[in-house]
Amino acid sequence: MLTQVKFKNTNRSQFFVTVRKRVDTYFSEQAISPHANGAMWAKAIFFLVGYASLYGLIMSNQFGPWAMLGLAVVLGMFAAFIGFNVSHDALHGAFSAHSWVNRLLGSSFYLLGANPYVWKISHNIVHHTYTNIPGHDEDIELAPGLVRLDAGDKLQPWHRFQQWYTFPLYSLASLSWVFRKDYVKFFKNQIGHYDTSSHPRKECVKLFASKALYYTFFLILPFLVLDITWWQLIIGFVLMHLAEGLVLGLVFQLAHAVEGTAFPLPDEQGDIQNAWAIHQMQTTANFAPQSAMAAFLCGGLNRQIEHHLFPKVCHIHYPAITNIVRQTAHEFDLPYLENRSFGSALYSHFRLLERLGRPVQVDSAQKVSITAVETGSVVHEFTSTGSL
Numbered sequence: 001m002l003t004q005v006k007f008k009n010t011n012r013s014q015f016f017v018t019v020r021k022r023v024d025t026y027f028s029e030q031a032i033s034p035h036a037n038g039a040m041w042a043k044a045i046f047f048l049v050g051y052a053s054l055y056g057l058i059m060s061n062q063f064g065p066w067a068m069l070g071l072a073v074v075l076g077m078f079a080a081f082i083g084f085n086v087s088h089d090a091l092h093g094a095f096s097a098h099s100w101v102n103r104l105l106g107s108s109f110y111l112l113g114a115n116p117y118v119w120k121i122s123h124n125i126v127h128h129t130y131t132n133i134p135g136h137d138e139d140i141e142l143a144p145g146l147v148r149l150d151a152g153d154k155l156q157p158w159h160r161f162q163q164w165y166t167f168p169l170y171s172l173a174s175l176s177w178v179f180r181k182d183y184v185k186f187f188k189n190q191i192g193h194y195d196t197s198s199h200p201r202k203e204c205v206k207l208f209a210s211k212a213l214y215y216t217f218f219l220i221l222p223f224l225v226l227d228i229t230w231w232q233l234i235i236g237f238v239l240m241h242l243a244e245g246l247v248l249g250l251v252f253q254l255a256h257a258v259e260g261t262a263f264p265l266p267d268e269q270g271d272i273q274n275a276w277a278i279h280q281m282q283t284t285a286n287f288a289p290q291s292a293m294a295a296f297l298c299g300g301l302n303r304q305i306e307h308h309l310f311p312k313v314c315h316i317h318y319p320a321i322t323n324i325v326r327q328t329a330h331e332f333d334l335p336y337l338e339n340r341s342f343g344s345a346l347y348s349h350f351r352l353l354e355r356l357g358r359p360v361q362v363d364s365a366q367k368v369s370i371t372a373v374e375t376g377s378v379v380h381e382f383t384s385t386g387s388l
Contacts, residue, residue: 004193005130005266007276016277016309019328023310023321032317036095040316043296044086044095044105051078051111055217061226068228072236076174076243079112083248084299085315087112091120092311112244113178113214117203118185126192128311132256132263132283133272136192138185140256140263142249143169148356150263155359163353170249171242178214178241182207250346254287255304258348260337261285280308281329285337287345289322294342305336 027034036044054075058068089095090105109116122138130136134150142149147166148159186207189197218240223233262282266272272279284304288294294302300315301307306325307315329336339345 005133005136005270005272007279008271008273013275013277015281015328015332015334016275018332019277019309019325022324022328023313026321026324027317033097034094034310034313034317035097036089036314037316040089040095040314043316047078047082047085048108051075051082054078059222059225065228065232068226069236069239072240073243076240076245077247079174079240080244080247080251081297081299082108083112083114084251084297084301086299087116088299088301089314091116092124094312094314110210110214113174113211113218113241115182115186115207115210117199117206118182121194121196122185122191124311126194128308129276130192131280131308132261134263134265138192139252142166142253147353149257149353151356151360152265155357159357162357163350166353167246167250170253171246173249174241174245175238176245178211182211251298251301253349254339254342254345255285255301256283257352258285258287258337258339258345259352260335260348277309278334281305281334281336284308285339285345286322287339288342289319289338290340291342295319302342305338 054071057063058071058075063071086095086105087109090102091109093099093102095102095105106116109119127137127139132140134140134152140149145156146158147162147169148155185191185196186199186204189195218237219233222228222236223230226233228236261284264272264274264279264282274282286303286305288302291302295318300318303315303318303322306313306318306321309325310321313321326336339348
């Protein structure tokens with residue numbers, strides 16, 4: 001059983017008290033709700049209608065195999081965008097002040113082939129509390145033994161090439177979700193430190209019923225309706241999920257596994273020597289914050305810092321509160337990690353994988369800077385340049 005992690009140094013929690021007060025003041029002065037507005041509802045409708053339309057076009061049987069293959073790839077990407085823009089906010093309780101609306105829209109997660117109940121435990125409870133803590137945050141355990149993101153893990157010969165083979169692995173994330181991960185996590189006794197040895201019976205029924213419906217709509221019905229062979233169906237299904245998995249994997253990793261983000265270990269007593277909010281600032285990074293396209297497609301997850309501090313604020317408001325969070329972080333001499341573009345974040349992730357795939361070689365001139373990156377003690381704004 002894992003040791004319970006506790007965040008210490010609570011005298012530094014004044015940062016969160018201050019930034020929360022300023023964000024609350026913003027919403028009260030503007031007389032607006034922190035939940036979805038008209039623009040947010042329009043986004044949700046766009047992605048949900050787009051997803052249904054793409055599925056309908058494929059099932060219409062009016063296109064040739066190549067056209068249907070292209071539609072399947074785009075459908076996979078739309079599934080990921082629904083996850084970012086609809087499911088994620090709803091499952092955090094950020095979409096609406098009404099819990100029934102959040103539950104309804106959170107059910108859109110089934111469209112990804114994933115289970116919202118399992119995800120809320122793994123993501124909302126475990127990842128958001130124990131962000132980037134090896135052994136506790138299972139969201140950073142991409143492929144244990146195959147991908148090395150923790151400098152404390154044993155270095156294997158194949159890790160030398162992980163900056164090349166990890167990206168294709170991201171594409172498998174969605175297929176794993178559909179056929180393996182949800183089942184494994186549901187029947188584990190523990191996710192991170194969280195006890196999952198007992199689930200409500202209805203959640204067990206939902207898990208198997210929803211998976212059966214997904215397999216029916218995406219494997220059985222297409223085989224019965226479409227003028228394609230079984231192997232063409234499998235190719236389309238796999239490519240759809242490879243596209244979905246790549247989009248999901250990249251957006252997550254560019255927020256937590258880039259240069260400057262920390263992967264801290266608790267001490268023998270299970271203590272992290274920082275307040276929770278400080279920990280979030282050290283383990284999380286933004287990317288492409290000025291890109292309207294990134295904000296639209298990624299559901300605000302390109303502003304991951306704001307999301308981790310305020311997960312119950314709808315992402316449509318993140319651009320408005322970004323300056324508040326950044327300014328407050330600077331006032332408290334805290335890191336505000338940021339890559340200026342998607343491309344620079346991608347390259348930073350590549351370099352991190354490359355560095356962790358090799359033995360650390362430190363000379364006297366490099367020792368201080370490498371130690372700062374290894375421990376996450378970066379206290380400046382990371383500003384790689386590039387274009388989306």
